[in-house]
Amino acid sequence: MAKVFIYPATSLVLSDMVERWGHEPLGAAIAIRERIQTASLDSPPLQMTPEDPKKGLRWAAVEVPAGVRGRMALYGPMIEEADAAIIINDADLSFGCMGCSRTNELVMYLLRKRKDIPLLDIKYPTCEEEGIAFVASIKEFLAALGGGDDA
Amino acid sequence: MTQKMYAPSYVGTVTKYVFIDSPNVSPQTLAIRAYEISDGVMIKETCFGLQVTGKPDEVKMLIRELRKVDPAHIFVKDRGFPPGDPRRCRANLGGARPGYYGHEFESGILRYISRGLEETASGPVSVKKFEKKKLDEGKLPVEKLLEIIENEED
Numbered sequence: 001m002a003k004v005f006i007y008p009a010t011s012l013v014l015s016d017m018v019e020r021w022g023h024e025p026l027g028a029a030i031a032i033r034e035r036i037q038t039a040s041l042d043s044p045p046l047q048m049t050p051e052d053p054k055k056g057l058r059w060a061a062v063e064v065p066a067g068v069r070g071r072m073a074l075y076g077p078m079i080e081e082a083d084a085a086i087i088i089n090d091a092d093l094s095f096g097c098m099g100c101s102r103t104n105e106l107v108m109y110l111l112r113k114r115k116d117i118p119l120l121d122i123k124y125p126t127c128e129e130e131g132i133a134f135v136a137s138i139k140e141f142l143a144a145l146g147g148g149d150d151a
Numbered sequence: 152m153t154q155k156m157y158a159p160s161y162v163g164t165v166t167k168y169v170f171i172d173s174p175n176v177s178p179q180t181l182a183i184r185a186y187e188i189s190d191g192v193m194i195k196e197t198c199f200g201l202q203v204t205g206k207p208d209e210v211k212m213l214i215r216e217l218r219k220v221d222p223a224h225i226f227v228k229d230r231g232f233p234p235g236d237p238r239r240c241r242a243n244l245g246g247a248r249p250g251y252y253g254h255e256f257e258s259g260i261l262r263y264i265s266r267g268l269e270e271t272a273s274g275p276v277s278v279k280k281f282e283k284k285k286l287d288e289g290k291l292p293v294e295k296l297l298e299i300i301e302n303e304e305d
Contacts, residue, residue, distance in 0.1 A: 010250060012170060012257045013264050016226040020218075025229070032231030033165070042157040045238035046231075092256075099249070124260055131263025132270045139271050 002145040005082035022148030028097040031074040071103040166230040171200040172261040173224035195234040223268040
């Protein structure tokens with residue numbers, strides 16, 4: 001079972017397909033759940049504490065806004081942990097966890113900088129033919145990672 | 152300034168969304184099937200499907216069984232919060248939470264994904280690759296950028 005980072009990190013279709021074919025999707029929910037289930041100072045709504053932007057300094061410089069560094073505290077460890085990554089290039093999700101364009105650029109840069117992991121670049125399908133190509137390319141990519149079992 | 156301590160609930164559990172986008176199975180039908188096999192897993196029925204919360208192994212087993220109902224039209228995704236959490240529940244926020252806009256967008260393409268899942272289920276299909284040119288669509292080509300820079304310098 002490989003750990004596959006998904007971009008957008010909140011994507012339903014990517015999360016589903018990675019899990020469907022026996023691998024572990026690394027998305028925003030995993031990192032958020034870790035914070036929600038850990039006792040600490042009360043910091044609603046996402047339990048992001050002042051410690052998180054400090055952790056984000058590992059991936060972004062100190063002059064970078066705290067919003068970027070805080071988000072990197074969620075995504076950074078998962079990018080380093082990932083065995084593979086799938087990027088949907090035309091994702092236009094500009095809200096919630098994916099609501100920071102600069103963070104999104106940094107996440108894609110860090111994924112592409114990791115030359116040691118396989119990476120799949122795709123776009124959202126706009127018709128049935130593209131839907132088949134979309135699913136087939138993800139299935140082929142995940143099968144090549146090995147170790148997957150159908151969920 | 153004093154800060155309250157936060158005591159988490161549902162520690163050690165996982166919560167998953169189960170989306171159903173099927174012409175044959177309604178969320179109600181799926182919920183009834185889930186209750187039949189839930190074995191202690193908490194189930195919340197929603198307009199789009201279900202939210203299930205429980206121990207990871209139990210949830211995995213439940214999801215595996217639920218997928219069999221309509222494999223190409225059921226989609227599963229992790230959720231960070233347990234269902235009804237006051238920090239995220241729309242009953243407290245007064246409107247849809249941010250994540251729903253993402254789900255709304257992707258719900259629009261689920262029919263293409265379902266078609267793809269049906270086609271690929273029977274065996275490998277010849278993959279039409281997403282060509283580099285298409286991925287770069289709409290972006291400024293490097294040659295054009297260089298031309299602009301050179302013109303600026305003149």
